[in-house]
Amino acid sequence: MNVYFDNNATTPVAPEVIEAMLPFFKEQWGNPSSMHAFGGRVRRPVDKARAQVAALLGADPSEIVFTSCGTESDNMAIRGAVEAAGGRQTLVTSRVEHPAVLEPCRWLKEQGHALVELDVNPQGHLNLADLQQILARGPAIISAMWANNETGVIFPVAQMAALVKAAGGIMHTDAVQAVGKLDVDVRKTLIDMLSLSGHKLHAPKGIGALYIRKGTRVRPLLLGGHQEGGKRGGTENVPYIVGLGQACELVAAHLAEERTRVAALRDRLQQGILATCPDTRVNGDLKLRLPNTVNISFQYVEGEAILYHLSDVGIAASSGSACASGSLEPSHVIRAMGVPFTAAHGSTRFSLSRYNTEAEVDYVLAQLPPIIAKLRAMSPFVKR
Amino acid sequence: MWEYTDKVLDHFRNPRNVGLIADPDGIGEVGSMACGDALKLTFKLDPQGRIVDAKFQTFGCASAIASSSALTEMIKGLTLEQAETINNQDIADYLGGLPEQKMHCSVLGREALEVAIRNYRTGDTSKKILEGKVICHCFGVTEEEITRVVKDNGLKSVDPVTNYCKAGGACGNCKDDIAAIIARVQGEAPAPAPTPAVRPSLTNLQKIKLIQDTMEKEIRPALRKDGGDIELIDVAGNRVLVALRGMCAQCQVARFTLKDVVEAKLKEFVSPELTVEEAP
Numbered sequence A: 001m002n003v004y005f006d007n008n009a010t011t012p013v014a015p016e017v018i019e020a021m022l023p024f025f026k027e028q029w030g031n032p033s034s035m036h037a038f039g040g041r042v043r044r045p046v047d048k049a050r051a052q053v054a055a056l057l058g059a060d061p062s063e064i065v066f067t068s069c070g071t072e073s074d075n076m077a078i079r080g081a082v083e084a085a086g087g088r089q090t091l092v093t094s095r096v097e098h099p100a101v102l103e104p105c106r107w108l109k110e111q112g113h114a115l116v117e118l119d120v121n122p123q124g125h126l127n128l129a130d131l132q133q134i135l136a137r138g139p140a141i142i143s144a145m146w147a148n149n150e151t152g153v154i155f156p157v158a159q160m161a162a163l164v165k166a167a168g169g170i171m172h173t174d175a176v177q178a179v180g181k182l183d184v185d186v187r188k189t190l191i192d193m194l195s196l197s198g199h200k201l202h203a204p205k206g207i208g209a210l211y212i213r214k215g216t217r218v219r220p221l222l223l224g225g226h227q228e229g230g231k232r233g234g235t236e237n238v239p240y241i242v243g244l245g246q247a248c249e250l251v252a253a254h255l256a257e258e259r260t261r262v263a264a265l266r267d268r269l270q271q272g273i274l275a276t277c278p279d280t281r282v283n284g285d286l287k288l289r290l291p292n293t294v295n296i297s298f299q300y301v302e303g304e305a306i307l308y309h310l311s312d313v314g315i316a317a318s319s320g321s322a323c324a325s326g327s328l329e330p331s332h333v334i335r336a337m338g339v340p341f342t343a344a345h346g347s348t349r350f351s352l353s354r355y356n357t358e359a360e361v362d363y364v365l366a367q368l369p370p371i372i373a374k375l376r377a378m379s380p381f382v383k384r
Numbered sequence B: 001m002w003e004y005t006d007k008v009l010d011h012f013r014n015p016r017n018v019g020l021i022a023d024p025d026g027i028g029e030v031g032s033m034a035c036g037d038a039l040k041l042t043f044k045l046d047p048q049g050r051i052v053d054a055k056f057q058t059f060g061c062a063s064a065i066a067s068s069s070a071l072t073e074m075i076k077g078l079t080l081e082q083a084e085t086i087n088n089q090d091i092a093d094y095l096g097g098l099p100e101q102k103m104h105c106s107v108l109g110r111e112a113l114e115v116a117i118r119n120y121r122t123g124d125t126s127k128k129i130l131e132g133k134v135i136c137h138c139f140g141v142t143e144e145e146i147t148r149v150v151k152d153n154g155l156k157s158v159d160p161v162t163n164y165c166k167a168g169g170a171c172g173n174c175k176d177d178i179a180a181i182i183a184r185v186q187g188e189a190p191a192p193a194p195t196p197a198v199r200p201s202l203t204n205l206q207k208i209k210l211i212q213d214t215m216e217k218e219i220r221p222a223l224r225k226d227g228g229d230i231e232l233i234d235v236a237g238n239r240v241l242v243a244l245r246g247m248c249a250q251c252q253v254a255r256f257t258l259k260d261v262v263e264a265k266l267k268e269f270v271s272p273e274l275t276v277e278e279a280p
Helices: A017-020 A037-057 A072-087 A101-112 A129-135 A157-166 A238-276 A303-312 A332-336 A358-377 B006-013 B060-073 B090-094 B099-120 B143-153 B158-165 B175-185 B204-226 B251-269
Strands: A064-067 A090-094 A114-118 A139-144 A172-175 A194-196 A208-212 A280-282 A292-299 A347-351 B026-032 B035-045 B049-060 B134-136 B228-236 B237-246 B275-280
Touching: A037 A064, A037 A090, A064 A072, A064 A303, A072 A101, A072 A139, A072 A172, A072 A194, A072 A208, A090 A129, A101 A114, A114 A129, A129 A157, A157 A172, A172 B060, A172 B158, A208 B099, A238 A280, A238 A292, A238 A358, A238 B275, A303 A347, A303 A358, A303 B006, A303 B060, B006 B060, B035 B060, B035 B099, B049 B060, B060 B090, B060 B099, B060 B251, B090 B099, B090 B143, B099 B158, B134 B143, B134 B175, B143 B158, B143 B175, B158 B175, B204 B228, B204 B237, B204 B251, B237 B251
Parallel strands: A090 A114, A090 A139, A139 A172, A172 A194, B237 B275
Antiparallel strands: A064 A208, A194 A208, A280 A292, A292 A347, B026 B035, B035 B049, B228 B237
C-alpha cells in the first residue's frame, strides 16, 4: 500500500485541475496580451481564474497577483513593502516562519533595516504583548504565518492585523499552509497582503498568488511588463493560472470536509500513535492547529531513520531532524518551541489531505510501532 | 532522498551486530543526542588478541546506522593494531561510498573504534576523551579531530570539514579557525604561538568578584543560547566549583564545556591557575 501523508510538502494535483489545464497547452496557447484571436481566447480564462482565487479569499479580483510560487509571493510582499515605504523600516516576524519569509527579512536587516523575530512558547504560540510593545514605538511591517507548516499551529493573524493597522503599519501573512484548510477570508481581517501557493492545494508546482489589499503600496519584484496590473512583469503562465483557479474553486467546495473528515483521520492517527508508541509527544498546540497536521516526536530515535523505514513500506512523511533536513541542526521551528534535543531529532510530521482514507491511517498505525521499536532497540539512549 | 548505495541501505535495513557485549574488553562511546547521532561500540578479544566479537548501539540516521554496522563487520578477526589503522574513508569505502554531507557518519565510527581501543589499553572512561582545544563549541569538535579528518581525507576547504565532522555546521563562528587549521595542515601557515598574559595578583575577594563578572559576561550568554545556565557554588583557593543548569545539566557536551569554555575563560580573564570542577 502507498500512503502519502506529506501534504504540507506538496499535494497531488487534482484530476479536475489537470483537465482544466490541458487545453491551454494543446489549443489555447496564445499570449493574453496579443491583439489577435489567439490572445483574446486566453484573456478570459485568466480573468476567470483570478476571480476563482479572489472568491476563495473573499477578495476583489483586482487584488490578486499571480506569481511563480509561495516564495516569490513572500519575497514580493516583504521586499516590495519595505522598498515602497522608503527609508529605514522596522520589520517584525516570528522565529518559526518559513525560510521564504525569514531569509528576505534577514537580508533586509543586512541592508540596514531593523528586524525583530518574535519568540514562541512551548505550544508554538506568540505573545501578542511582545508585538504591542514594538508597535508602541511606531509603525512596522509585519510578516507572520497564518499556520505553521511543521506543527500546523495557527497564529491569531486577524488579531495581529488589527494591532498593526491601529499602529499604522503593514501586515503580511504567509498563508501557504492555511488556504484550503481553514476559512481564510480577508474581509474578516485587516491583513494587507497574503501569500498562497498552488502546489499545497492540489494545483501544480510553479504557480502562486499574492493578495494585495487595494491601496497597499508594494514595489514590484519583477520589472519588465504591464502584466498583473503592472505589479509583476512577465507573460502570464496561462495553463498554471487556470489550474490554480480551478484548484481554488475545488478546495472551497471541500473546506468543510477538511474540518470534519480530514481532521477525524488526523485525530485517529494521532491517538493511535500515542496509544501504541510510548515516550512520544505531540509538538505544538493541539487545538489551534491545522486540521490535517500532526507533528510527533519519538524520543531516543532519529527522524531520518524513521522516514527511510516508513518509505520502505510505502509511507511518506517528513521530519524535523537534522539529517532529514540536510543540515546539521534540527528544525528551527521545533527548537524555537524549546523541544529538547532528545525529542527534536525524532520529530516526524504527518500531513493529510482530502484524498486520504481511514484504511491508510490504519495501515500506518500497523506499520509504525514496529519501526519505532526496532530503532529504539538499537538506540544507546533507551534505558533498559 | 539521499543517494545511498545498496550496501548502505542493506546495512540500515538489516544492521549486523546490534547490541552490547555484556563483559566487553573495550567500550567506545561517541556523539550525543544533541548532535543528532551517537554510537556505543563494544568489542571482545580472543586469547590471541584478535577481536572475536563486536556490537553496537546507534542513535542516528540511516547512514549512521549503516556505518556502525559496517564497522563491526570490518573489525571482527582483526588485532587491535590492525583495527586501529581503519580510518573513516575505509568505512565509507566498505559501504560503497556515502553522500558527501554524510561522511561524518563514517568519522563517528572511526572515533568510536579509537575510543574503544584506548579504553581497552588505558581503562579510560568510555566517554569520548577530548584532547586539545575545542574549535567548534556547537558540536564539541577539537582541533585534533579537525586536523585528523583534514589529513585522512585530504580536505581543502571549510564546507567539506563540516560534512566530515560537523565542525562549523551550526552557528558558524568557528569557520575562520577551521580555515586556519586547513591552512596549517597544508603547510601554509605555522601554528600561532600562545601569548602569555601578565596579571596583577588578586585578593580573594577581588578574585571571586572577577570570577562572577566573567561568568556573567563571558560564559552565561553562550550557555543560555543553548538553553543552559551555570551557577557559581564555591571558590576554594584556585578550585572553582560550579553547577550546570538547564540543557547543560543533561548534555554530554557540557562535560567538556566545563573545561574548554568555563575554565578557559576564567583562566583568560581571572587567573591561569584556576581549575573548574562540577559541584557534587
